[in-house]
Amino acid sequence: MKRYFRELSVAAALVLLLLLLALFAPHFYELQPLLSRLTAQIPTLVLTLGIALVMLTRQIDISVGSQFGLCAVLAGLVSAGGHGLPVSLAAALGAGAFMGALNGCLVAWMRLPSIVVTLATMVTWAEVLRLFQQGKFVNLAPGVQWFGLSQLGGQLTLLGVGGALVALAAYLLKNTSGGRHVYAVGSDAEAARLSGINPSAVTFGVFVLMGTLAGLAAVLNLVQSPQVDPKCGTGLELKAIAAAVVGGVAVNGGRGSLWGALAGLLLLATINPALTFLHVEAYWEKAIQGLVILLAVIADGIRSRRNLN
Amino acid sequence: MASLSPSLKKNVLRHESLLLLVLLLEFAFLCLYARNFGTPDNLSNVVRHSAEIGLLALAMMPVILTGGIDLSVGSLMGLCAVLFGVLTHDYHLATLPAAAVTLAAGLFAGGFNAFLITALRLPPLIVTLGTYSLFRGLAEAITQGTKTYRAFDPAFLSLGETRWFGVPLQAWILTAAAASFYLLVHRSTFGRSFRAIGFSPEGARYAGLSVQSRTALPYLLTGLVAALAALLFTARLRQARADAGTGYELCAITAVVLGGTSIFGGVGTLPGTLAGIAAIAVLTNGIGRVPAVFKAGIGGELASLLTGALLLVALAGPELARVLSTRSAKISPSPKTL
Amino acid sequence: MKRSQFLASLLALPAAILLPGCEKTDPAAPASSGKKLTVAFMPKSKGNSYFIACEKGAREAAQELGVELLFDGPTNTDPAKQNEIVENWITLGVDVMAVACENREGISGALKKAQDKGIKVVTYDSDTTPDARAFFVNQATPQGIAEALMDEAARLCAEEGEFAIITATLTAANMNEWRKHIESRLAAKYPKMKLVDTKPCDDQKDKAQAEATNLMSAYPALKCIMAICSPAVPGAAEAIKQAGKTGAVKLTGLGLPSENRAYLKEGVTQSVILWRVADLGYLAIQAAVASGNATLKPGAKTFKAGRLGELEIEETSIILGKPFIFNKENVDQFDF
Structure with a gap:
């Protein structure tokens, strides 16, 4: 119970917000819009999983939004060029893995600070995309949307994929040696190294995985509409990082769970629609988001101080 | 290099010296190939346009030196600009008292960050990520996103164009700020402890330093400087709106890191930061003046790309040299972590 | 050593400015x-x-x-x-x-x-x-654009009922200008219409889609969405389509024909206003x-x-x- 305090308190805040909505804005629970809202968060969820892993190894990746945009446009162009969804998926995953590997190389083998490396790659990929695509939408081939299924079928598939990914990642992280290595490297890289783990390899792997997940997220976003907006990745890195942080993934590594990150994402993703449903003016949105992040870390700080005493 | 004495070699190879060389090369290149780059009018543009980011970078440097970070400075600029607008327009305060209140508010906001980071011992990255949203959000809430304040005192607005002895006011302010921060970081005992704290907070504590109270000062100063930057920005743009300073936090951090301050703290010099600011400002202004670049219409993108590349090269260079010189070492060290 | 370094950099900067004899033209x-x-x-x-x-x-x-x-x-x-x-x-x-x-x-x-x-x-x-x-x-003048938008929205919902606006960002100056004129046109000519909400989409299609989804279920009586930045039009169209409200919620806005062609043909988007x-x-x-x-x-x-x-x-x-x-x-x- 105490161990999952953070996850549970975020979940409690989410439940409270959902109850508030049930009382004052029951329209929130209409099935079809609710499904659309949930599926729209699946790409961010996938990114959040990746970011949580990166943060668990005590690194950060702020280039994920740019990676996402580049993968989305690439997959879109491949699809528009007449290739099927599997080819697009492969292209996006490949591009994502490549960009992740570049970050990983620089961080793990060149020992450069991840925040600076990914700041530089964030700018680089965003500018490359702007120069290359010039803001033009990519029109996808018909039959890409919803994987060629019906809308309901596509949305359920997306939810299934998202849920399965979280469950799989959480299981692997907890029950495999690779997963425990992630925690070990994040807690104390030197101790991990002395106990026979190769921290560089683990870090590199996590960044490659992050890039690959960005590619996957881009495809899971792409199938939700018939066009790709080249600006689709802008700001996603902050959303994913905020979700992980609110969900209790510690920025100084080694602590946190993917379920917490999921709860954090759901909480943050519910706040924005809740404002619309409770008729709060849009200009309060950023202030409230900031306040939630601060409250989450302050709660953490007070709790850990009490534990210290 | 063999003929150089070890200490000289060390200094020639220092990050700051190399950066200065890069800056000089950049300058020479732009003077030769960029159209009308070296004119006094244009050089004063370089300073005027980079003044706010430069100020933020100067204030950010001690923060990073202590091993912290402040992502909220750009948002705080937006909040301070709006506050200044509200005070002069809605409360009809004169420019000077309004500016004083704005600076005090900046200091207070910096104090809020400092309190959360030092008293509650929360990670600076996350605290300032929260205040990054909060400050911008408050600025938007106050103006309902839409309001723009424009009717400022003409004397205040002329500050954006003022020159003393032919040099823009911004250059004087930057120089004064740089000198003050130099004295603080390199010449005062209080400021010298920033490096010790950034190098090893535990060590600094054992050495008898009051780590928490000393860490608080740099955040207070970023708050104050963000408010000052907001005032300068308002005078230059002749308007105050909630979007002032958008994205400036990343520009400032880039300048500091390019200037050789380690993002993990403990290492860095203020002259290095100055050189970092200058390198970016010169590049941003000059690259779009090279005929091949402006004909292709890619000035803005190229400036960002080159800044990113410069940053990576600046960081990777020393590391590469180290890797090459210790190739035979058996143990590969662990990657650096946040 | 540090001092000499600092002095050197102080000296070098103005020297760099003056020395290479930068050509004026x-x-x-x-x-x-x-x-x-x-x-x-x-x-x-x-x-x-x-x-x-x-x-x-x-x-x-x-x-x-x-x-x-x-x-x-x-x-x-x-x-x-x-x-x-x-x-x-x-x-x-x-x-x-x-x-x-x-x-x-x-x-x-x-x-x-x-x-x-x-x-x-x-x-x-x-x-x-x-x-x-x-x-x-x-x-076209801001007033002209705003009036064309408002008149088109009014025509689409027969001059009565609730409508909402999706804009790029709350600080975008020209869009605020349009919103001002839209509101004054609304007050002057269409007393039976009501602007229920204005949401920013950060100039992103996906955010516009999310906002439109929320608007439609938060305001069940919504009859029209007016999207005044170009990515918002296809974004809102996709939301209307996914909600199964094609035709029930009308959509107009400022956008490029190429980005809206498919939705116009399907009847999700009624019209898009733009110039050559x-x-x-x-x-x-x-x-x-x-x-x-x-x-x-x-x-x-x-x-x-x-x-x-x-x-x-x-x-x-x-x-x-x-x-x-x-x-x-x-x-x-x-x-x-």
């Missing part, structure tokens, strides 16, 4: 020779498909008139960027500039500075204050060059603009023509 630059005109052309933001279309027209005109064209603009959301680019163009030595102003009053100071240096200034797409430019190449964007860029350069050559002088009543023919000038505004309303029937005639 590039000998290859014809800027002041008066032979080939240098024309600078600025969009509100780069990487935006609307202004890419403008740029295409501008390059066409530049080629036709044999002038050197500079193209640059903000690549981020820094509100000071346009001013900085204008000031840099002044010191670069351009002869004429054509600017789409993000910020009506904010940029006027910089543009006046340009005029003081003898540079001719023309604005297009969105204006600055009239004293900071010679001509404004006008696709490439022609706007073309006309802007034509007018800029003409005022640079002094063939277009203040007080002129008409202006002959290359392939666009003779256009009318209202005071200092050169009018491109009225905005088009694209719909299912006519959308295929346009290729931008």
